Amino acid sequence: MDLDAIRENTIKLLATLPAGVTLVAAGKTRTPKQLAAAVEGGVGIIGHNYVQEAKRCIEALGRKVKWHCIGHLQRNKAKQAAQLFDMIETVDSLKIGSALDQACAALGKIMPVLIEINSAEEDNKAGALPADVAALVKDLSALDHVRVEGLMTMGPWTEDPEKIRPYLRRTKELFDELAETRHPNAVMRHLSMGMSNSYLVAIEEGATMVRIGTRLFSPR
Numbered sequence: 001m002d003l004d005a006i007r008e009n010t011i012k013l014l015a016t017l018p019a020g021v022t023l024v025a026a027g028k029t030r031t032p033k034q035l036a037a038a039v040e041g042g043v044g045i046i047g048h049n050y051v052q053e054a055k056r057c058i059e060a061l062g063r064k065v066k067w068h069c070i071g072h073l074q075r076n077k078a079k080q081a082a083q084l085f086d087m088i089e090t091v092d093s094l095k096i097g098s099a100l101d102q103a104c105a106a107l108g109k110i111m112p113v114l115i116e117i118n119s120a121e122e123d124n125k126a127g128a129l130p131a132d133v134a135a136l137v138k139d140l141s142a143l144d145h146v147r148v149e150g151l152m153t154m155g156p157w158t159e160d161p162e163k164i165r166p167y168l169r170r171t172k173e174l175f176d177e178l179a180e181t182r183h184p185n186a187v188m189r190h191l192s193m194g195m196s197n198s199y200l201v202a203i204e205e206g207a208t209m210v211r212i213g214t215r216l217f218s219p220r
């Protein structure tokens with residue numbers, strides 16, 4: 001897809017988002033030029049799944065936009081992730097949270113993080129189970145260099161966005177419950193859910209961040 005089309009797609013999509021909903025451009029497999037076109041269209045955050053790919057794009061585009069980690073993070077990548085990203089949306093264990101905390105302490109940085117929820121409790125899927133999230137927030141809130149700012153979920157993959165609605169709703173319920181239990185170092189500010197085929201449903205269910213690739217950049 002040409003760069004003008006990407007810019008136009010971004011402008012149009014941003015115009016349809018209600019106030020309080022932030023667009024994250026899901027940048028995997030896109031070239032820095034394509035990402036720059038989305039930035040020209042007005043997007044302020046780019047999400048990446050892989051540290052190496054993010055690094056290349058950040059070197060090309062710089063820090064005029066924010067960079068979010070939206071892919072599963074391995075502990076041995078925590079140091080690089082701490083340097084590169086402005087937010088990690090995919091913390092799902094104390095183990096990865098502690099690794100980030102250590103890396104951020106060395107950098108003198110406090111990393112905003114979201115907790116990824118395995119909202120459909122699928123086997124072999126990243127994310128904390130709903131039943132474990134309260135304890136995880138409590139544990140993470142004891143760390144000085146990560147700050148929990150909300151939740152993120154993918155939901156099961158399906159063509160029909162109505163089929164993920166219950167899992168998005170479940171995640172919003174968790175978000176509201178956690179907002180009630182106040183931890184000193186954790187706030188429920190961002191709820192990141194919804195992709196190209198599901199973002200409208202996700203917004204209806206309370207998303208404050210939507211992560212969109214295909215609809216901006218054309219099918220991969």
Ligand SMILES: *Cc1c(COP(=O)(O)O)cnc(C)c1O
Nearest residue numbers: 026070195196211212213214215
């Ligand atoms: C690719 C990706 C998206 C966006 O998916 P599209 O269907 O291309 O909009 C959102 N979130 C994550 C974690 C992704 O990897």
